[in-house]
Each structure stands twice: as C-alpha cells, then as structure tokens.
Amino acid sequence: MVEVRRFADLDALSRAAADDFIALGKAAIAARGVFHVLLSGGSTPKRLFSLLADRGPTALAWDKVELWWGDERSVAPTDADSNYRMTREALIEPLQLDERRVHRIAGELEPTKAAADYQRALVAALGQPPVSDLALQGMGPDGHTASLFPHSPALDDTTHWVVANPVDSPVAKGKTTRITLTARAINATRAVRFLVAGGDKAPALHAVLEGPRDGKAFPAQLIDNATWLVDEAAASKLGTTR
Numbered sequence: 001m002v003e004v005r006r007f008a009d010l011d012a013l014s015r016a017a018a019d020d021f022i023a024l025g026k027a028a029i030a031a032r033g034v035f036h037v038l039l040s041g042g043s044t045p046k047r048l049f050s051l052l053a054d055r056g057p058t059a060l061a062w063d064k065v066e067l068w069w070g071d072e073r074s075v076a077p078t079d080a081d082s083n084y085r086m087t088r089e090a091l092i093e094p095l096q097l098d099e100r101r102v103h104r105i106a107g108e109l110e111p112t113k114a115a116a117d118y119q120r121a122l123v124a125a126l127g128q129p130p131v132s133d134l135a136l137q138g139m140g141p142d143g144h145t146a147s148l149f150p151h152s153p154a155l156d157d158t159t160h161w162v163v164a165n166p167v168d169s170p171v172a173k174g175k176t177t178r179i180t181l182t183a184r185a186i187n188a189t190r191a192v193r194f195l196v197a198g199g200d201k202a203p204a205l206h207a208v209l210e211g212p213r214d215g216k217a218f219p220a221q222l223i224d225n226a227t228w229l230v231d232e233a234a235a236s237k238l239g240t241t242r
Contacts, residue, residue, distance in 0.1 A: 007229065021134070035064060037136065039067060040136045041073075044138055057095050067101060067102045072105035072180075074107050074179070079107075111177040119162035139196050141200045143218030145186075145194070145220040149172060151216055161184070199234065199236060205238065
C-alpha cells in the first residue's frame with residue numbers, strides 16, 4: 001500500500017523524516033536490539049542527516065544503529081560524488097559514530113566485485129533475503145531510485161540483491177556504472193520511506209504514483225508498500241486526493 005505525506009517545503013519534510021527515523025529506530029532497537037538502515041545520497045537526505053546530527057547523540061541509541069547504503073557511484077570514498085562521503089560529513093563525523101557500524105559500498109573497486117562483496121556483507125548480517133529495518137529512498141526527475149535507472153539492466157535482475165548496473169543517462173552524467181541494491185532487496189525492507197522535494201520531480205512523481213504501471217520507464221514503481229514524504233513543489237501535479 002502507498003501512503004503519501006505532503007509538507008510545505010524541504011525543511012518541514014526533513015523534520016518529519018527525522019522524527020520518523022528516530023521513532024522507527026527506537027522501535028527496531030526495542031524489538032530486535034539493532035536498527036539496520038539503508039541510506040541514500042542526494043541533497044534531500046543530506047538535510048535529514050544534518051537534522052539528525054543536530055539532535056545529538058542522545059536522540060537515538062546510535063551504538064545500536066547499523067548504516068548501509070542503497071547505492072553508490074563508482075568513485076573513491078573521498079570523491080565529492082560519493083554517497084558515503086556526504087553521509088560521513090553530514091552525519092557520521094558530527095555524531096562520532098563507530099566506523100565498525102558503518103558499512104560502505106567500496107565504489108573505488110571494480111563495480112562487479114564491489115557489488116558481490118556488498119551482497120555477501122548484507123546477507124551475512126541480515127540473512128537471505130537481507131531484511132533491513134528502514135530504506136531511505138530518493139527519486140530522480142526521470143523516476144529512478146537508488147541507482148535503478150529507466151531501462152537499465154538491473155531492473156530485470158531477479159537473482160541478486162546487489163548488482164553493478166551500467167547506465168547511460170543525463171541524470172547520471174552520461175555513461176557510467178553504479179553499484180545498487182535491486183528492487184527485490186529494497187522490497188525486503190520492513191519500512192520504505194521516499195523523500196522527494198522540488199518542482200523538477202513533479203512530473204515523475206505524478207507518473208510514478210498516478211500514471212500507468214511501467215516499472216521499466218519509472219523504476220520507483222518497482223518499490224512496494226512505501227511511504228512517500230513529498231513537499232508541495234514535488235506534489236504539484238498530484239490529484240487532490242493525494
């Protein structure tokens with residue numbers, strides 16, 4: 001089932017997402033002693049991470065939080081485009097999180113090896129399927145999520161949890177290979193939260209939530225049972241019932 005929560009702007013969306021993150025974390029820790037989170041890159045989660053850092057180390061039992069990533073670019077962890085680097089600067093370093101609980105994708109490795117290594121780590125920690133507690137998802141103006149780009153090979157993969165996905169998209173700055181969790185891996189998560197902000201996302205958000213089912217064209221449609229946190233700019237083309 002899809003739920004849509006609308007907010008005035010990115011700041012209001014991010015504050016609600018921070019509340020949700022902490023509530024889900026406390027519930028997971030109370031139930032299972034640990035909170036496994038799949039993180040995303042981009043400007044929208046960066047604001048969320050900064051808010052979480054501002055709430056300080058006592059807002060959540062961070063020593064029981066395990067950080068994973070839904071995707072990564074084929075770059076070194078020090079590269080400006082690295083999803084890990086963004087999270088390190090916005091969340092990990094400000095809260096002085098234990099690096100042993102930070103499980104980054106090795107984007108500097110050959111992508112197929114990086115994907116295989118990450119799949120092994122996920123399965124070893126989370127089982128088969130790898131069931132995490134929360135997946136934070138973004139969505140691009142082309143309807144992609146994680147690094148599941150329209151008409152890319154990973155959309156047809158029903159065998160793996162993590163793959164090297166060759167893409168050719170202006171959103172990805174041309175031809176490249178990304179390491180990404182597959183849709184089946186994301187769908188194994190207990191809670192999925194899409195964070196979508198900005199008017200440039202409005203056409204894709206309308207297509208994903210209210211258009212015909214076409215997961216090849218709009219990969220975000222492949223993610224089931226998600227809750228969407230969207231700002232009014234992104235939601236501007238949605239029907240009034242949303």
